[in-house]
Amino acid sequence: MKLKPAELSAALDLLEQGDWKAAHEIVQKDEASPLSCWAHGIVHLMEGDMPNARYWYREAGRAFPAKASIPDEIRTLKESR
Template sequence: MDIDEFRATLQDVAPPANLGMALLALWWDRQGDWERAHECAQANESDPASAWVHAYLHRKEGDLSNAAYWYRRAGQPVATGKLDAEWESITETLLAG
């Protein structure tokens, strides 16, 4: 699946069945369900991809110290750009495998 195909699924009422938890979190985030997205990101806290999404979600929430912790766990630099650009970057990276 590429980013355009992923975006197309956002029109559906349910996420695609084959998404990993990190991508599932990003899908729920775009649906406006931060809590569900957060639950998905927390499901596998040892996974760097989930930690990265977890960081993004806490940054979006405004909890920057918690976000910084999760960026470190993910091995990613602390993001400072626009949230939409970060969502795109994470999604594209995870879809590329």
């Protein structure tokens, strides 16, 4: 199921607030769209689960950030929508 723009925005707002668990509940509904996969990767960065984060970055077609600046990743994703 593809996320609606408002759902992705809500997930990104939750990520900015540090609530990766609530964001995960939203983004895991969409395992196909690159933006949702990227957000899913950020969720796992925040969680500290690097293997899962790498997987979702691959699914999103994105390079895994060598030095993961989570705020920068969230900002770049928001600008990409």
